[in-house]
Amino acid sequence: MAARAAGHHVVIATGAGLTTGLGLETWPIGAANAPFSRGGTAAERAAFFASSAARRTEDLLPRAEAWRPDLIVSDTAEVAGAVAAAATGARHVVHGLGIMPPMVLWNAYALHLDGLLARWGLLSTSVDAARDVTYLDVCPPTLRRQGERIWTNTLDLRPTTVSRGTAPPMRALPHRNTVLARPQSPADAAAILSALRNQPINLLLEADPSSFGPQPANVLIATNFPDAEVLPHCAALISSGGPGVLLPALGHGLPQLILSTEPTAPPEGEITHAGAALTAATPVPAAAEQAVRTHLPRLVEDPDFASAAAWIQVEIAAMSSPEAIVRALTTEGVPALR
Structure with missing residues (x-):
């Protein structure tokens, strides 16, 4: 959005059947996204995304070669972006999604990237070159992983979200503290509601309101609570801990309760994220x-x-800010976006 506001032509390439909802031109590439489980080894996670990268590359390359973009931005899990950049000569930038992945994950991705580069005859491009690109790091310094980093040429980018829709009428809530809950599933939504609806705390629950009956005065249920409208009024966030939810909330100074289904999640509440969160293993709604x-x-x-x-x-x-990053990428030695 910042690039478009600066007058650049922006196209989003995403899975078939998906849209951004932001009014941007969209290219459907690859098959519709398949469900992803956070579990498994680093190699298994890499294989999950890389297995569909060949199909996305087949759809993306003809479009990219015809359009000739000046800059391609892809996330840490998308190897098709690196292939398209090599094929078109575009500058490649990797957008972080949270904490930078560990080297063991990069090694798994590199095998798949090397195969795709060879498949498309891009033999002059080495896998190591994909580590020399600019990395937009959305992870605040305190939360960054120690040890060797995949990308060392980094720019810090403030994590933000684009608010969609409007919040429901925020009637006068009866209690001092308000908590926003963004559950991972309808079952988790019901569990959170059961735990808090009769407690002296205000609950803003993101869920389908039609799935629940009338609620007491301290509960509001809506499919969406825009960040800018509600986070400044909250005392905490409940979520599954994904970076797209966790980081914007930390940007408002909110401590968080993370209900994790990760196999390695702690069995009891554990202080995590530099003391800003409590994490608990919740394999079932009762937990x-x-x-x-x-x-x-x-x-x-x-x-x-x-x-x-x-x-x-x-x-x-x-x-x-995103605006500052766009200026850096388009005026400081980097080719301008179309």
């Missing part, structure tokens, strides 16, 4: 309900969590 009942009061009442989140908020505020 999610118990985790909310047990850990949310501590998260809201202990000021140490808010202090840790506030420190990360300061770090995020110091990161470059």
Whole structure:
């Protein structure tokens, strides 16, 4: 959106059947996205995304070669972007999605990328060259992984979201603290509601309102609560911990309760994310309900969590805005976007 506002021609290439909802030109590439499980080894995760990259590359390359973009931005899980950049000579930029993946994951991706480059006759492009590109790092410094980094040529990009729609009427809520819940599934939504609807806390629950009956005055249910309208009024966030949800909330200084289905998630509430979150393993909805009942009061009442989140908020505020990044990529030695 920042690039379009600056007068550049922007195209989004995404899975067949998907749209951005932002009014941008969209190219459908590859098959419709298949469900993804967060579990498995690094190699298995890499294989999940890379297995469909060949089909996406087949759709993307003819369009990209005809359009001749000056800059291609792809995320850390998308090897088709690197192939398209090599084929067209476009400058390639990798957009981070959260914490930069570990080297073990890059090694798995590199095998698939090398195969695709060979398949398309791009033998003059080495896999190592894909590590020399600019990386837009949306992860605040405190949360970054230690050890060798895949990409060392980085620009810090403030994590933001684009608000869609409008919030439902925010009637006067009866309690001092308000919590926003973004559950991973309808079952988790029901579990969170059961845990909090009769507690002295206001709950903003993102779910299908038609799935639930009348609620007490402290509960609002809507399919979407735009960040800009609700996060400044919240004391905490409940979610599954995905970076697209977690980082914008930390940008507002919100401590978080993460209900994780990861195989390696802690069995009990564990302080994570530099002290700004509590994480609990919730393989079933009953575990999610118990985790909310047990850990949310501590998260809201202990000021140490808010202090840790506030420190990360300061770090995020110091990161470059999307507008500044667009200027850097288009005026400081990088070819302009179309």
